[in-house]
Amino acid sequence: MTLSYSRTALILLAATSLSACTTYAPFGEDAQVARPNYPTRLPPPDTQTLPPAQSGPDQAPAPQAGPATSPVQSRPLDPVPNGPAYVTPSTPPYTPPPPPYQPPYQPPPVVMQTITKQTVTGKVVDAAGPPKSHTVKSGDNLDAIARAMGTTRKQLAEDNDLKEPYVLRPGKVLKGPSSDAKAYVVGSGDTLYAIARRFSVTGQALADANDMGLDDPLTTGRKLILPDGFKDKGPTTVTTRVQVPGTGLQTPAPAPFQPQAPAQQTPTYTPPPAVQPEPGPPRTTTTSSTKTSVTGKLVDVAGPPQIYTVKNGQALDAIARAMDTTRKQLADDNKLKEPYILHAGDKLKGPRTTVKAYVAGSGDTLALIARRFSVTPKALAAANDMKVGDAIRSGRKITLPDGYKDKGPIKETVRTTVTLPPEPRRDPTPAAPPPSRPYTPPPAQPVTPPSTSNYSRPTPPTPSRPTPPPASSSGPLSDSQITAQGRGRFNWPLRGDIISDFGPKGTGQRNDGLNIRANAGEAVRAAAGGDVVYAGDQVPGFGNLVLIKHPDGWVTAYGHLARLDVKMQQKVVQGQQIGQAGTSGGVSEPQLHFEVRFASAPSERARPIDPKLVLGR
Structure with a gap:
């Protein structure tokens, strides 16, 4: 049984107070004599040591005759090397040795690399363009128009359902034969706006030339007719700097070891582990919104x-x-x-x-x-x-x-289907925890002084490493959960190359959204319907900024606008123009800074998420 150091000292002092002098037999032939660390009475010099007296329960030790002894001198004995360290009451409590020195954690250096890639690398080929057209002017006749369009009068009349005597009114548009045009062969990953930027035309002009919408998907191999006046600048080269995988701070540094003094363990009631409720069936909800355009008279x-x-x-x-x-x-x-x-x-x-x-x-x-x-x-x-x-x-x-x-x-x-997380099934009658009972210490055990012949050094308790607190069961949603929550809600506010992606940039900074390259004055549209909660230029670094609040805890932000087309507290619909792309806020080229933020509960603060998790392709 291991005793505390102060209790050991008291027991030794009490056990030795009955005799004035004590000697100890060695533990072996070569063992040194163990001497207690307290005052003793010594025999006079040049005097033979008396043999130990025989003692018994009813017999006192016999007096010994001899020469007169010198006065008693007392002094503490020197400690025996490598012997047991007996502790007096004045000895301070045992202090464990300090932990080995650990140098401060130094994170590995961040290594960046430059990646250059080319986009819009398709070929330009010859294709049959739209039919030629001619607007009739005053004095025109069918023969002259047919010669100008490279066809015959009969063919031109048939193409336009004209009957003799071929009366033409000024302003009438006549369709002629198909024209020769150039077309671009769509490659993997190409977008309408990236193709328009290569050929120096607007995305709307390219869409109109091919009778399609701005958000229509492009299939690889499709031939897009290029509008008149295009200029081919060649494939677009994009250079970005990214962090090399495996460099920089990967995992948090381990906390240095800090020993703690042993404390009396008091048993407390530990509740049983919580039983996780079984998830119920997944829930889906479908919302529809109707957008009306071209409502003029x-x-x-x-x-x-x-x-x-x-x-x-x-x-x-x-x-x-x-x-x-x-x-x-x-x-x-x-x-x-x-x-x-x-x-x-x-x-x-x-x-x-x-x-x-x-x-x-x-x-x-x-x-x-x-x-x-x-x-x-x-x-x-x-x-x-x-x-x-x-x-x-x-x-x-x-x-x-x-x-x-x-x-x-x-x-x-527009119909939007949202998959909600399954609602847990809860037990209507949870089991109540058992009543707590006060702690009753065990009865004190009688203390028996240890035998001095087999006394060993008390072993100090081993300090234990502090146990980290359990991780919280609630935390931020995963990327897959966010994607499920926002699927089908948002459209791209602008199509273009990504200048800066979402996430850390490797220099102690991070981008909470996407920076999309655009043409100056290009329309920026609301990614989803909602309420404009801010429209102004008072947020440093963002220039002209619009914030739109959407249902269910979603917020979108649009920065670096050249012009604001909406006001605060205005309701907008999905696809409505809210401004134009520009260079406000100190950026070097026309672009749009776009953010998506989400809060899963009204009490939480909306945090930024990667817009590509919820935007369509």
Whole structure:
């Protein structure tokens, strides 16, 4: 039984207080005499040591005769080398030796490498382009138009369902034979915006030239017709610096060992381990939202003047009646003098016609307007003397070409299915823990002084390493759980090359979102519907910034905007333009900084997540 050091000293002192002098027999032939570390009485010099007295329960030790002894001198004995260290009451308690020296933890250095890759590496090939078109002008005839378009009068009439005598009205758009065009062969990983950047055109112009939407997926090997005026700058080279795997701080440094003094262990009640509830069946919820665009009105506007081709033998009066005007007005419009001599084939301008026009609204594009009125973007652009990729300001009146059919505003229904984590099944009657009982120490055991002949050094208790606290059962959601929560909620606000990806950058900094390269002034659209909770430029480093709060704890951020198109407390729908990409906030090239943040509970603070976990491909 191991005793504490102070108790051992007291027992030794009590056991030896009955005798004035004590000697100890050696433990072996070569063993040294063990001497106690307290005062003893010594025999006089030059005197033979008396033999030990025989003692018994009823017999006292016999007196010994001898010469007079010198006065008793007492002093502490020197400790025996390598012998047991007997402790007096004044000896301080045992202190364990300090742990071996451990140098401070030095994390391994971070090694960066430069990675250069090329994108949009497909080939440019010849392809059959869209049919040629010609807008009829005053004085045009079918033969001249056919020669200009490289076809015959008969073929041109059949392509446009014209009947003799082939009356043409100014402003009418005629379709001719297919044109020769260049096309780009789509490669793996190519996007519409990356292809548009290589060929120096806008993404909208490229989409319109191929009769597709901006968010339509691209299949490898597809040939995309390049719009007029493209300039091939060659494949795009992207250079990034990334951290070499295996370098830098990988795992936290181990905590240095800190011994603790042994403490009295008091048994306490330990509850049984909690039983994890069984997960229930997975839950899914489906939401749908309807987005309406191209909601402008139709109005009447003045169109081009009527044109009449004089036939052999016709007089000015008959032509005026046919064009619903007077002879004098017709003569004045064409600067004719009496006697009004007319020749077959002459072109006479009559009164101006009345045509329909569409009043453009915010966010309208030429392709969306063309889709509503069942015409091609090129025909719509030709009727308004503009290009397919030109921007349309709100309130502009867009003249509609002949043969249009109004299908009404475009409505798109988006259905989103969200998989929620399974709801645990809880036991309605959990077992109550047993009542706690006060701790009762064990009864004290009688202490028996140890035999001095077989006394051994007491062994100090071994200090134990502190036990770390158990890890919390609740923590942040995993990437797979976040992907399940946000699947189908968000669209890309802008398509382009990734300048800076999500995560640490290797220099003590990190990016909480994505930086997407863009053209200056390119439209930035809301990734999902929600409420604008901030729109301004008061956050340092972000320039013009928009924050949109979405249902279920989601928030998106849009930084470095050149212009803000929304205000605080405004409700926006998915795909609505909220601003334009730019260089505000001190960046060196036009781009968009986009973040997605998520809080699984209202009491939590929304934390940044990798946007690519919830965005579509």
